[in-house]
Amino acid sequence: MKDSWGPLKALAIASAINGVGDIVLCSFLGYGIAGAAWATMVSQVVAGYMMIDSLNKKGFNAFAISVPSLDDLRSIFTISAPVFITMMAKVAFYALIIYFATNMGTYTVAAHQVMIQTYWMWTVWGEPLSQTAQSFMPELLYGINRNLSKARMLLKSLIIIGAILGLILGIVGTAVPWLLPYIFTADQKVIDEMHKVLAPYFISLAVTPAALSLEGTLLAGHDLKFVSLMMSGCFTLGAIVLLWWIRFAGLLVCPHRISMGKNQYTRFSMMDTARFFLCLQRLLSPTGMLYSEESNDYKPEMLKVA
Structure with missing residues (x-):
């Protein structure tokens, strides 16, 4: 509904309540985790x-x-099921990486915790691009004033912004653990582990904002089946590669666990890059939603309840 201020005010006040509540209930009243x-x-x-x-x-x-x-449940399921599969595939892949990291020793899992937490902090900057696409694209794709030319211009702008933002996030996000690692830890072995994954870490940060804008456009265009199949395929292929590396290649480099951690983040960056190019190819297709005047599978209908 293009109302970003409503959720922003609600979450700002909720965060303040949560913070004050934590301090009062945990620090002053001693309720601990229950508080x-x-x-x-x-x-x-x-x-x-x-x-x-x-x-x-x-x-x-x-x-x-x-x-x-x-009929209502069927409509909701048609939209929510592919989105649910997409989100679960992402979460499952990240969980799989965490699982393997915890089996690589204390230093590797410590470095992984630092890198993955900073990764979440930087990649959230790209989410507004996805939200913008989901908010403004539907009226250009299926509205009364349908205009595919404007939709392509909007996507071009989002990709350019995503590319610039991704480059900035990649440079800053990589520079912090590279040049200022002592913010997170004083252990040199953990720092060495962190430095080994900086290259794939940079690639993943750089490509994610633009990929999110593409995914948001596909969601706005109700190309849900493709998005869910793409993410499921990326998860499956990434899981197979990780399992193969750990079980077979890992046996050959067992004394050097650090290289195994590096290869995990290489798979991480490969997944994000694959997401970008697969979504881009789908949207640039001559028969895709942005170019085909006849591709209008989604038909607007009057709502029974508002």
Whole structure:
């Protein structure tokens, strides 16, 4: 609905409540982890209420409760199932990397924790590009004023912004653990492990923002089957390569676990690069949603309940 301020205000207030709650319940009242859990729960309830109230101000009755019909459930499943598969494939691949990292020794898993946490911090900067595509693309692809030329211009702008942002994130994100590793640890062996994965780490950071803008465009165009199959394929292939490397190649370099950690992040960057090129090829196809005037599988319909 192109309303970014509503969620922003809700999450800002929820974060403040969570932070204050953690300090009061954990530090002053001594409730420990239970206090942190209660603070998180209250903040989420407040955020949910504020978002519902924001919808109500736009003319919706967000507090209304109705039993969905089978057609409603089918429509929801058609959209949510591919998106669920896509998200689970991403999470499963990251979990697989964590699993292998924990089996490579203390130094490797310590370095991995630093790198993966900083990775999440930098890649979240690319999410607004995906959200922008999902917000503005539908009206250009399927709206009353359908304009594929403007849709292509928007995607071009998003890719350019994503490329510039990715380059900045890659340079800054790689420079921090490279030049300022002592922010995270004073152990030289952990630092050495971190430095071994900087090249694939840079590639992954650089390509992710543009890839997110492409994925957002595919989601806006309801090309959900392709997105889910792409991510499932990347996860499957990446898992097979990781398993092969650990079970076979790992036997040959067992004394040098550090090279195995490097190859894990190489697979990481390969997955992100593959996502980018597969999505780009799909969108640039002459029969794709951005070029074919006849490719309009998604038909807008009047909603029964608003």
